[in-house]
Amino acid sequence: MIGLGAAVVARKLATHSRLTSAAQAALGPFLGHARDFRRGALIAQAGDPPNVISIVKSGVACRMTMLPTGARQIHAILLPGDAADVEASLLARRSDSIQALSNCAIWPVPSRRLADLPRADEGLAEAFLREATVNAEIAREWIVNLGRRTADQRIAHLLCELCTRMDVMGVGKDGAYPFIFTQMDIADAQGLTAVHVNRVMKMLKARGLITLKARVLTVLDRRGLERLGLFDPTFLHQGRAAAA
Amino acid sequence: MIGLGAAVVARKLATHSRLTSAAQAALGPFLGHARDFRRGALIAQAGDPPNVISIVKSGVACRMTMLPTGARQIHAILLPGDAADVEASLLARRSDSIQALSNCAIWPVPSRRLADLPRADEGLAEAFLREATVNAEIAREWIVNLGRRTADQRIAHLLCELCTRMDVMGVGKDGAYPFIFTQMDIADAQGLTAVHVNRVMKMLKARGLITLKARVLTVLDRRGLERLGLFDPTFLHQGRAAAA
DNA sequence: CGAAAAATTGAGGGATCTCAATTAAGGTGG
DNA sequence: CCACCTTAATTGAGATCCCTCAATTTTTCG
Numbered sequence: 001m002i003g004l005g006a007a008v009v010a011r012k013l014a015t016h017s018r019l020t021s022a023a024q025a026a027l028g029p030f031l032g033h034a035r036d037f038r039r040g041a042l043i044a045q046a047g048d049p050p051n052v053i054s055i056v057k058s059g060v061a062c063r064m065t066m067l068p069t070g071a072r073q074i075h076a077i078l079l080p081g082d083a084a085d086v087e088a089s090l091l092a093r094r095s096d097s098i099q100a101l102s103n104c105a106i107w108p109v110p111s112r113r114l115a116d117l118p119r120a121d122e123g124l125a126e127a128f129l130r131e132a133t134v135n136a137e138i139a140r141e142w143i144v145n146l147g148r149r150t151a152d153q154r155i156a157h158l159l160c161e162l163c164t165r166m167d168v169m170g171v172g173k174d175g176a177y178p179f180i181f182t183q184m185d186i187a188d189a190q191g192l193t194a195v196h197v198n199r200v201m202k203m204l205k206a207r208g209l210i211t212l213k214a215r216v217l218t219v220l221d222r223r224g225l226e227r228l229g230l231f232d233p234t235f236l237h238q239g240r241a242a243a244a
Numbered sequence: 245m246i247g248l249g250a251a252v253v254a255r256k257l258a259t260h261s262r263l264t265s266a267a268q269a270a271l272g273p274f275l276g277h278a279r280d281f282r283r284g285a286l287i288a289q290a291g292d293p294p295n296v297i298s299i300v301k302s303g304v305a306c307r308m309t310m311l312p313t314g315a316r317q318i319h320a321i322l323l324p325g326d327a328a329d330v331e332a333s334l335l336a337r338r339s340d341s342i343q344a345l346s347n348c349a350i351w352p353v354p355s356r357r358l359a360d361l362p363r364a365d366e367g368l369a370e371a372f373l374r375e376a377t378v379n380a381e382i383a384r385e386w387i388v389n390l391g392r393r394t395a396d397q398r399i400a401h402l403l404c405e406l407c408t409r410m411d412v413m414g415v416g417k418d419g420a421y422p423f424i425f426t427q428m429d430i431a432d433a434q435g436l437t438a439v440h441v442n443r444v445m446k447m448l449k450a451r452g453l454i455t456l457k458a459r460v461l462t463v464l465d466r467r468g469l470e471r472l473g474l475f476d477p478t479f480l481h482q483g484r485a486a487a488a
Numbered sequence: 489c490g491a492a493a494a495a496t497t498g499a500g501g502g503a504t505c506t507c508a509a510t511t512a513a514g515g516t517g518g
Numbered sequence: 519c520c521a522c523c524t525t526a527a528t529t530g531a532g533a534t535c536c537c538t539c540a541a542t543t544t545t546t547c548g
Contacts, residue, residue, distance in 0.1 A: 065388045068474065073391040075384045087377040090370075095479055096384060126334075133331040136380045139387065140319045140340060144309045146390035147317040147435030151536070182494065191391030196536055198496060214545095230312065235339055395504070426526065440504055442528060458513095 005057050005105075006031050008169075012081025015168045016134055017127035026121040030113060031055065034105040043098040043106055050088035052108045056080050059104020060180055064188065065096045074189040075139060077101075079165055086114065086132040102180040134236075141235060146191050149230065154190040155200050156229030159210065163219055164236050179217035249301050249349075250275050252413075256325025259412045260378055261371035270365040274357060275299065278349040287342040287350055294332035296352045300324050303348020304424055308432065309340045318433040319383060321345075323409055330358065330376040346424040378480075385479060390435050393474065398434040399444050400473030403454065407463055408480050423461035448472075 006027045013019055034057045037043055043054055043061060054061070061078040075096065078084055084098055089111035100106075118125040138161070145154050166172050183201065184194040192200075204210045209225045211218040219225060226233060250271045257263055278301045281287055287298055287305060298305070305322040319340065322328055328342055333355030344350075362369040382405070389398050410416045427445065428438040436444075448454050453469045455462040463469060470477060 063384070065384070067388070067392055069392075071392045073388040075387045087373070087380065090374040090377045091381070095381060129331070130334040132380075133334045136331065136376075136383065137335070137339060139380065139383045140307070140309070143319045143383065143386050143390060144311070144317045146387060147432075148311055148313075148315045183496095184494080188391075193537060194495085195497090195538085198494095199536095202496080427528095428526080437505060438527085439506085439529090442526095443504095446528080 005034065005107075008057060008081045009055060009083070009107075011169060012083075013124075013127040013131060017130050018123070019127060020121075020123055023121045023124040023127065026117075026124050030117065030120070030124070031107045031109060032113075034107045036105050037061075037100040037103065039100055039102050039104075041100045043100060043108075044085070044094060045097045046095055048094050050085055050091055050094040051111050053083060053085045053088070053111055053114055054078075054098055055083045055107040055109060057105040057107055059100065059102045061098055061100050061104055061106065062185070062189070063096050063098055072188045073191070074185065075142065076135065077162065077189065079162075079169065080171070081169060082135075083128065083131050084135075085111075086128050086135075089115070101182075101185055138236070151190070151192055151196055151200050152203065153229050154192070155186060155197065156204065156209070156225050157231050158186065158190060158229075159204075159217070159219070160222075160226050160229050160231035160233075161236065163217075163222070164233065168236070175219040175222065177217045177219070179212065179215055249278065249351075252301060252325040253299060253327070253351075255413060256327075257368075257371040257375060261374050262367070263371060264365075264367055267365045267368040267371070270361075270368050274361065274364075274368070275351045275353060276357075278351045280349050281305075281344040281347065283344055283346050285344045287344060288329070288338060289341045290339055292338050294329055294335055294338040295355050297327060297329050297332070297355055297358055298322075298342055299327045299351040299353060301349040301351055303344065303346045305342055305344050305348055305350065306429070306433070307340050307342055316432045317435070318429065319386065320379065321406065321433065323406075323413065324415070325413055326379075327372060327375050328379075329355075330372050330379075333359065345426075345429055382480070395434070395436055395440055395444050396447065397473050398436070399430060399441065400448065400453070400469050401475050402430065402434060402473075403448075403461070403463070404466075404470050404473050404475040404477075405480065407461075407466070408477065412480070419463040419466065421461045421463070423456065423459055 009031065010019060010024045010027055044052065046065070056078045058080050062074045063076040063078070063084055064072050064074040066072055076084070085094070088094060114125070114128060117128070145157050149157060163172070163177055166177050172178065183197045187194045187197045190197070201212065205212070207224070209219070209221045209228070211220060225231070253275065254263060254268050254271055288296065290309070300322045302324050306318045307320040307322065307328055308316050308318040310316055320328070322342070329338070332338060358369070358372065361372070389401050393401060407416070407421055410421050416422065427441045431438045431441045434441070445456065449456070451468070453463070453465045453472065455464060469475070
């Protein structure tokens with residue numbers, strides 16, 4: 001069902017770009033066929049030539065850096081429909097890695113195919129460019145998060161970001177979202193330790209903001225969570241009203 | 245002397261892209277004429293429509309976010325030749341601001357002019373795209389810095405980054421670099437307080453790694469500074485060997 | 489079902505912050 | 519070019535947030 005899978009990407013791109021039906025049709029052949037990865041597997045590694053774009057078909061992945069000390073820092077969470085390394089072909093080699101945070105299916109699209117895309121569908125090519133831009137925007141927000149927010153705020157902010165992104169993709173209902181992250185994943189994303197993440201999550205539950213059970217996150221008080229995390233609900237939507 | 249000023253940008257772009265002499269010639273008209281800003285002035289503000297690219301002719305600027313709490317987080321330092329918002333025209337409005345950290349001269353280039361650039365010089369347009377990509381790369385490194393390094397390491401890493409970028413641009417000699425940053429600027433870039441930055445700088449001086457006098461930073465032990473900051477001297481050079 | 493991974497909890501330490509005061513530097517007007 | 523005034527740097531003391539280490543329980547997965 002390549003067609004079905006491609007719909008995920010179409011929906012994601014549609015969150016910030018207008019896609020013609022021609023563009024949607026071009027998407028299937030563009031993506032090709034997906035590859036499966038087990039949780040923890042490296043989808044791309046630092047040092048690799050960046051000649052492949054990774055697009056998530058299902059599951060969750062991340063971009064991250066392993067430090068010589070063994071510490072991991074996650075820079076971005078990749079949900080279904082998200083694309084990584086759209087622009088990377090412009091560099092000589094990749095400096096970070098992509099890792100599966102759950103079992104997942106990834107489309108590995110040769111960057112050459114992206115380079116040829118404008119000839120097939122100009123609008124689709126621009127949509128991918130916008131995708132990269134939105135991702136850069138999110139990266140800046142992460143810098144703010146890490147630099148100027150407390151642990152409570154950081155985690156609340158991350159949860160809000162993820163929920164907002166899932167909302168837009170139609171994932172989760174009634175404030176209940178699939179949540180495959182380990183407390184260590186969250187720690188590595190927010191510059192904390194797993195132990196401290198545990199204590200913060202406990203507090204979030206105690207305050208009646210969230211519930212977490214059987215890998216399902218339920219947001220009981222979205223407004224409260226946003227207030228705690230100083231989350232601006234509009235920041236991820238910017239791309240939506242983008243020109244043309 | 246528009247031609248002379250444009251040479252700064254040509255040199256910057258040449259650090260990661262090959263520029264033909266035709267591209268260099270196209271640069272002057274592309275940039276137009278610069279505007280002056282005083283230290284502290286806002287060059288662009290959150291909420292503005294992102295229809296202008298800011299390119300630094302002289303002085304130092306930064307991209308930053310002001311939080312509702314009044315705190316500032318800097319996401320990027322813009323040195324002469326650096327371009328900000330190359331990709332931003334794809335969004336509806338900017339979410340961060342650009343601020344002058346010293347008196348500086350900025351070329352405000354209408355994004356429309358960038359959109360038209362491929363028709364004038366394909367290679368030059370690609371060079372600007374690569375510029376944006378390298379900047380995204382640096383942003384990711386900042387995330388690692390903020391998330392997984394101590395205050396000592398962060399500051400050492402930032403100093404190494406700045407020195408490396410100035411080296412490439414031919415700014416500073418014999419390990420002496422112009423340094424207009426306030427300790428609060430460094431704090432706001434690295435998620436620290438000015439007081440703590442002061443103590444770390446004192447330590448760096450005590451260890452014989454640097455000297456700072458009359459707005460001139462002298463790096464006495466570059467290797468030592470890099471080791472302390474876990475700085476990988478190759479990370480900024482990636483663009484250099486970029487394809488085509 | 490059993491082994492491995494993840495979550496949870498406690499105790500204690502350290503890095504960084506906050507508050508506050510003082511000194512040094514820089515910029516401006518006379 | 520000096521005097522003044524504002525801004526930046528410096529230093530101290532005490533408080534906090536988050537980390538480290540370690541043990542235990544719970545959950546997940548093969």
